[in-house]
Amino acid sequence: xxxxxxxxxxxxxxxxxxxxxxxxxxxxFNTWLWYKQEPxxxxxxxxxxxKAGELxxxxxxxxQFGITRKDSFLNISASIPSDVGIYFCAGYYGGxxxxxxxxxxxxxxxxx
Amino acid sequence: xxxxxxxPKHLITATGQRxxxxxxxxxxxxxxxxxxxxxxxxxxxxxxxxxxxxxAKGNILERFSAQQFPxxxxxxxxxxxxxxxxxxYFCASSAWGQENSxxxxxxxxxxxxx
Numbered sequence: 001x002x003x004x005x006x007x008x009x010x011x012x013x014x015x016x017x018x019x020x021x022x023x024x025x026x027x028x029f030n031t032w033l034w035y036k037q038e039p040x041x042x043x044x045x046x047x048x049x050x051k052a053g054e055l056x057x058x059x060x061x062x063x064q065f066g067i068t069r070k071d072s073f074l075n076i077s078a079s080i081p082s083d084v085g086i087y088f089c090a091g092y093y094g095g096x097x098x099x100x101x102x103x104x105x106x107x108x109x110x111x112x
Numbered sequence: 113x114x115x116x117x118x119x120p121k122h123l124i125t126a127t128g129q130r131x132x133x134x135x136x137x138x139x140x141x142x143x144x145x146x147x148x149x150x151x152x153x154x155x156x157x158x159x160x161x162x163x164x165x166x167x168a169k170g171n172i173l174e175r176f177s178a179q180q181f182p183x184x185x186x187x188x189x190x191x192x193x194x195x196x197x198x199x200x201y202f203c204a205s206s207a208w209g210q211e212n213s214x215x216x217x218x219x220x221x222x223x224x225x226x
Contacts, residue, residue: 031212042114042202042217043155050212088155092212099168100215104154 002027006089006103013079014111021106022073023089031092032072034063037105038085046087047074079110115139118203118218126226130191133221137184137205143167144186145204145215146178155202161186162208193225 006023013019023032031050035043047056049065049072056063063074072091076083086105092098115138125131137144146158157170161180172178175193180186190197200222204215 033214035217040219040222042116042204042219044114045214045216048214090215098212100157100212102155102157107152 002093002099002101004089004091004101004103006106008106009104010107010109012109012111015079015081017079019076019079019083019108020073021087021089022071023091023103024071025091026070027093028069029072029091029093030069030098032063032065033090033092033100034061034072034074035088035090036085037088043088076108079108081110081112084108084110114216114218116203116205116216116218118201118221120221121219122222122224124224124226125193127193127195129193129225130189131193131223133188133190133201133203133223135186135188135203135205135218137186137203138216141205141207141216142184143206143208143213144180144184145206146172146186146188147202147204147217149200149202149220151199158188160208167208190223195225198223198225 034046037043047063054065060077088105089103117136119134142163145160147155158172160168178188200220202220204217206215207213
């Protein structure tokens with residue numbers, strides 16, 4: 001079946017550093033979504049991307065829909081302790097009423 | 113606040129028992145999804161309903177079942193519970209059916225089977 005490869009699996013960084021994570025697949029996706037999950041809570045939508053090449057920001061977060069439509073990345077600039085959590089990518093494939101799959105997540109830890 | 117409501121927040125029960133988890137989607141969303149998340153694991157898709165009909169099925173055990181009612185709320189029934197069923201169960205809703213809409217998640221039900 002379809003798979004999303006999300007990397008890295010975990011990251012330990014110092015406060016103030018920039019962070020980059022990505023999702024790749026061998027298949028074409030027509031929508032990419034990025035979520036953040038904090039302990040004990042449900043995932044919260046950060047950014048949605050709908051067109052190849054699209055670059056969208058949400059505060060210190062920037063995400064891009066890869067030109068090949070097979071990948072997406074999320075950057076966090078100048079990380080702060082509250083950025084801690086698990087970041088999930090998700091992608092729709094199979095048309096405008098497609099199927100959604102999730103990556104396995106990137107666990108981010110930030111040292112003050 | 114995502115607008116998706118899940119009850120109960122916590123549930124502790126014994127092996128062999130049956131429980132029902134409830135979800136109210138965001139106003140206007142016709143599609144409901146159920147996911148299971150075990151400790152430090154990713155989100156495992158269980159099942160999706162759209163406007164009362166089952167639309168997609170994932171890795172849902174035969175001991176588990178779900179339904180979506182005419183008022184669009186959904187229930188996930190877990191029976192013959194085993195220790196390994198202990199997990200967070202999330203409901204999400206979307207406007208799927210019109211576009212590739214983002215999912216909006218509730219805060220989950222934490223199930224502990226003892």
